[in-house]
Amino acid sequence: MTLTDIARTARTAAGALALTSRETRDAALTALADALRAEAPAIAAANQKDLEAARHSGLAAPLLHRLSLDARKLEGLAEGLCSLRALPDPVGRATLRTELSPGLVLERVSCPIGVIGVVFESRPDAFVQIASLCLKSGNACLLKGGREALHTNRELCRIVQSATVAAGLPEGWISLLESREDVHEMLSLDRYIDLIIPRGSNEFVRQIQESTRIPVMGHSAGICHLYIDRDADPEMAVRVAVDAKTQAPATCNAIETLLVHADIAGTVLPALKGAMDARGVRLLGDRRTCALIPCEAVSSRDWDTEYLDLILSVKVVDSEDEAIRHINEHGSRHTDAIITKDRAAAEHFLAAVDSADVFWNCSTRFADGFRFGLGAEVGIATGKLHARGPVGLEGLMTYKWLLRGQGQIVAPFVSGEQAFTHQPLPL
Amino acid sequence: MTLTDIARTARTAAGALALTSRETRDAALTALADALRAEAPAIAAANQKDLEAARHSGLAAPLLHRLSLDARKLEGLAEGLCSLRALPDPVGRATLRTELSPGLVLERVSCPIGVIGVVFESRPDAFVQIASLCLKSGNACLLKGGREALHTNRELCRIVQSATVAAGLPEGWISLLESREDVHEMLSLDRYIDLIIPRGSNEFVRQIQESTRIPVMGHSAGICHLYIDRDADPEMAVRVAVDAKTQAPATCNAIETLLVHADIAGTVLPALKGAMDARGVRLLGDRRTCALIPCEAVSSRDWDTEYLDLILSVKVVDSEDEAIRHINEHGSRHTDAIITKDRAAAEHFLAAVDSADVFWNCSTRFADGFRFGLGAEVGIATGKLHARGPVGLEGLMTYKWLLRGQGQIVAPFVSGEQAFTHQPLPL
Numbered sequence: 001m002t003l004t005d006i007a008r009t010a011r012t013a014a015g016a017l018a019l020t021s022r023e024t025r026d027a028a029l030t031a032l033a034d035a036l037r038a039e040a041p042a043i044a045a046a047n048q049k050d051l052e053a054a055r056h057s058g059l060a061a062p063l064l065h066r067l068s069l070d071a072r073k074l075e076g077l078a079e080g081l082c083s084l085r086a087l088p089d090p091v092g093r094a095t096l097r098t099e100l101s102p103g104l105v106l107e108r109v110s111c112p113i114g115v116i117g118v119v120f121e122s123r124p125d126a127f128v129q130i131a132s133l134c135l136k137s138g139n140a141c142l143l144k145g146g147r148e149a150l151h152t153n154r155e156l157c158r159i160v161q162s163a164t165v166a167a168g169l170p171e172g173w174i175s176l177l178e179s180r181e182d183v184h185e186m187l188s189l190d191r192y193i194d195l196i197i198p199r200g201s202n203e204f205v206r207q208i209q210e211s212t213r214i215p216v217m218g219h220s221a222g223i224c225h226l227y228i229d230r231d232a233d234p235e236m237a238v239r240v241a242v243d244a245k246t247q248a249p250a251t252c253n254a255i256e257t258l259l260v261h262a263d264i265a266g267t268v269l270p271a272l273k274g275a276m277d278a279r280g281v282r283l284l285g286d287r288r289t290c291a292l293i294p295c296e297a298v299s300s301r302d303w304d305t306e307y308l309d310l311i312l313s314v315k316v317v318d319s320e321d322e323a324i325r326h327i328n329e330h331g332s333r334h335t336d337a338i339i340t341k342d343r344a345a346a347e348h349f350l351a352a353v354d355s356a357d358v359f360w361n362c363s364t365r366f367a368d369g370f371r372f373g374l375g376a377e378v379g380i381a382t383g384k385l386h387a388r389g390p391v392g393l394e395g396l397m398t399y400k401w402l403l404r405g406q407g408q409i410v411a412p413f414v415s416g417e418q419a420f421t422h423q424p425l426p427l
Numbered sequence: 428m429t430l431t432d433i434a435r436t437a438r439t440a441a442g443a444l445a446l447t448s449r450e451t452r453d454a455a456l457t458a459l460a461d462a463l464r465a466e467a468p469a470i471a472a473a474n475q476k477d478l479e480a481a482r483h484s485g486l487a488a489p490l491l492h493r494l495s496l497d498a499r500k501l502e503g504l505a506e507g508l509c510s511l512r513a514l515p516d517p518v519g520r521a522t523l524r525t526e527l528s529p530g531l532v533l534e535r536v537s538c539p540i541g542v543i544g545v546v547f548e549s550r551p552d553a554f555v556q557i558a559s560l561c562l563k564s565g566n567a568c569l570l571k572g573g574r575e576a577l578h579t580n581r582e583l584c585r586i587v588q589s590a591t592v593a594a595g596l597p598e599g600w601i602s603l604l605e606s607r608e609d610v611h612e613m614l615s616l617d618r619y620i621d622l623i624i625p626r627g628s629n630e631f632v633r634q635i636q637e638s639t640r641i642p643v644m645g646h647s648a649g650i651c652h653l654y655i656d657r658d659a660d661p662e663m664a665v666r667v668a669v670d671a672k673t674q675a676p677a678t679c680n681a682i683e684t685l686l687v688h689a690d691i692a693g694t695v696l697p698a699l700k701g702a703m704d705a706r707g708v709r710l711l712g713d714r715r716t717c718a719l720i721p722c723e724a725v726s727s728r729d730w731d732t733e734y735l736d737l738i739l740s741v742k743v744v745d746s747e748d749e750a751i752r753h754i755n756e757h758g759s760r761h762t763d764a765i766i767t768k769d770r771a772a773a774e775h776f777l778a779a780v781d782s783a784d785v786f787w788n789c790s791t792r793f794a795d796g797f798r799f800g801l802g803a804e805v806g807i808a809t810g811k812l813h814a815r816g817p818v819g820l821e822g823l824m825t826y827k828w829l830l831r832g833q834g835q836i837v838a839p840f841v842s843g844e845q846a847f848t849h850q851p852l853p854l
Contacts, residue, residue, distance in 0.1 A: 015755065015779065015781065018778065018779070018781075019775075019778055019779060098799070098800050100793070100798065100799070100800060104789060104793075106799055106800070113811055113812075114781065114811065194811050194812075195811075195812065209640065210640065213636065213637065215642075215810070215811075215812045217812075233834070236834040239834065239836060240834060240836055242836075243836035243837055243838055244836075247836070247837050247838050247841070328442065346831075348446075350829050350831075351445065351446055352442065352445070352446060354442065354445070354541065355827065356827060356828060357827065357828045357829075357830065358827060358828070358829055358830075359829070359830040359831075359832070360829075360830070360831045360832065361831065361832045361833055361834050361835075362531060362830055362831075362832030362833075362834065362835045362836070363835065363836045363837050365836070365837035366527070366531075366830055366832075366835070366837060367828075367830075371527065371837070371840070371847065372525070372527070372533055372828070373525050373527060373533070373847065373849035383642070384540055384541065384621050384622075384642075384825040385540070385621075385622065385642045385644075385812060385813040385825065386812040386813040388825055388826060388827065388828075389827070389828045390828070398811040398812065398815055399815060400782065400783060400784065400785055400815065400816070401783060401784045401785070401794075401799070401815075401816045401817070402777050402784075402785055402786070402787075403784065403785075403786040403787070403789055403793055403794075404773075404777075404786075404787045404788065404789075405786070405787065405788045405789030406788055406789075407660070407663040407666065407667060407788050407789065408788075408789045408790065408793070409666060409667055409669075409670035409671075409674070409789070409790045409792070410670055410674050410790050410792035410793060410798070411670055411674050413798070414674070420798065420800065422800035
C-alpha cells in the first residue's frame, strides 16, 4: 500500500470511528490491555532485537534504558489503558444548546478531529500511549516512531491492530510509518490528514511546522522562568526555585532563567546559591547577580537558551514589569511563575505574562496533563490556537453544530414575520 | 514606520489591551459610535472620492452600491457597536476550576489571542465591524481593506484610532495596511502576529494559507448540500430547498447540490422543478434526474462547483449512506442538511456528515453567527481546529492556565508523600 492508500483508508476508518459507541472503544482498550499482557514474550523478543542493534551501534546507557520495554513498563502501559477507559467519553458532548426559535434547536457537540499523524521519539511505550489516546477520542492515526525502536513498534502495532479490530474498531484506523520519506509524504496529504503532532527536539518540531499545510500541534521550546518578587517569602522562593530547576531538569517545564527583584536579591541569592551548589547547578548571572554571589557571567544569548540541564541563568530586575517584559520577550510561552506575598502583584503577573501556564507561589513542574487532573496528556502546546498548555483528550476533539428543526426556512425571519428567541437551554 | 514596526507596536499594544477592563473597552465602543455620527460629513467626503474613482473606472452598479457608505449604513454601524457593547465580556472567563491539592487551585481562563491580521474585501463598513470585534475581544489588529475603498478606510481608521485611544485604548492597537506588498510582508511576521483572517474569494483564501506560517482562520468554499430522504415530507423538502438555494444564492451557506433518494424522487422532483423554474433556477441533473424532469445534464466537475448563483446540481441516490459519502467526498465541510421524518436516519446523518454545520429539517441559510445567537460573526470557519462553523467573539479568544498555590513543589507528589485531590470547583 502506498502512503496515500494508507491515509485514504485512515480517513474512511475515521468516519466509522466517529460513529463508534463508548462501549466499543472501551472494549477495544480492554482487549488491548489483555493482549499486551498475553503477548509479553513476543514484545520482549522484538525489543531484544532493537536493544542488541542499539548496543552494537554504541547507544548511550540512558537511551538504552529508554528504548527497553520490559515487563514492568508493559504492566504500566496496561494499567494506563484501564485508567484511560475510566475517563468520561470525550465524544458527543454538548457544550452549547440554544432554542433559536420555537422548535428550532441548536446544539454544539464535540467530535473527533478525524485523522491524526503523530511523529514521536524513540520510547516504544509512547506508541501504545498515543494509540490509546487516539482510540479513546475516536481518531484514526498514522504513527511514526524512532528508528531505534523499529522492531518493537512493528510488534506493538500488529498487536494493537489485531486486538482492537477484533473488538470492533474499523480496519485501518491505525498504521505504522517507518521512514523519513514516509513522514515527508504524510506531511503533503492535507486532503486526508487533519492534524500533525510532532514530539521531539525544538529543531525537529520547527522543521515539521515548516514542511506542511496541515495544522501542527506541538511545542518547540520550554524556556520557563521563575520571578522572585520584592515581596516574596525568601524561603519559599528558594524551595520552589530548587524544585523547578532540579526536580527533573531535562523536561520542558523546568526553569531556565531566574529573575530576582533588586530589593530582595541580597537576601535570596546567597541562600539560592547554597541550595543550587548542593545540587550541582551551574549559575550564570548578570553583572548585578555576580556582584552578590560567586557565579559565571551570563551572555545575552543565554536568555534564549533551553539548557535541559542543571544550568540556570540569573538576572536582577528593578521591577515586576521589567520581569514581565523579559519573560514576554525571551520566553517560549510555556510556563512562568512568580513568588510573592503581594496578591495584586501576583494577579498582575498572571494577567500580563503571555504564556500557556502562569503560576503563583508554586513550581513550574506542575505544568503537566496528569498533574492538572486532565487524566491524560497528548503533549504541551505553546501555540495559541485550539489547545494551549498541557493537552488532554479535549485537544484531540473538534466540534460541529447541529440544528434540528421542523421545516423552518430563513425568509420569514429576514422579513420580520418570524423572530429569533435565542433561549439558552440546559446541557 | 515599517510594517515590522507597526506589527511590533501592535504586539506591545496587545499586551496592554489584554489588561483593559470591560468598562474601558465598552467606553471605547461608545466613543467610536459617537465619533462615527459626529464625523459623518468627513466620512462622506472620503467615500465620495472612492465612489468617483470607482465610477470613472467603470465599476458595476452592485459593487458601487457595496462601496458606498451612506448615512443609513453609518447609523447601522453605530447601532451595531452598541449591540456589541451589550454582549458579555469574552475576556477573563473561567472555563475550568480544579483544586489539584489543598491550597493549590488551577483555573483555565479565556484571554485575547493577541495580534490579528485581517484582509477583507471592498465593503468599507467591514472595517468598522472587524475593528469593533477585535476591540471587544481585546485583540490588537492590522487591517487591509479593498483598494477601491482606500480613502474611506483611511478616514475610518483615523476616526477609530482617535476615538478609541482618547477613551483609553493603547496607541497602535489598530493599523491600516494599504498594499499587497504590505500584506505579503505581514504574512511573514509570525513573530508578532498570532492569527490571519482572510475574507474573500476561495482562491484568495487559499493563496493566503499557502503563503504564511501564521495560523489562518477562514473558509475557502461553501459547497453545501441538501439531502431529501425517502421519508421526507415532500412539501417541506421543496420549501426548504427553495429557501436554501434562492433566499440569498451568492452566500456561502446556500446549497449548490441537491441529493434525492430514488424512492421519493418521482414525487419530489416535479414539484421542485416547478418551484425552481418560478424563481429562475437552472437545474443540472444526473441521468436519473433528467429521466424524471426536464433539465440540463450535469457534468462530474459540477459536484465540486460553488455556483453562488441560481444554479443547482441534482443527483438521485439509492441510500442515505450514498448521500453521506457524496457529501463527505464533494462538500467543503461547511453546511449540509437532511429532510426526513425518520429520526434515526436524521441522527445518523448528523453524526456521519463531517461538516461544521449539519442540519435536520431546516434551511442551510441558518448557518450564521447572528442567527445562531452568537451576537457577532467574525466569519465562517471550515477548518477543524480552534473554531468551526460560524465564529463569534469566542473565536478571537484563546485561554491560559493559572495555578495559584502556597509554595507547593512537585517532589513530594512524585515521592508519594503528598497526593493530588483533583476536586472540581464551581466556576
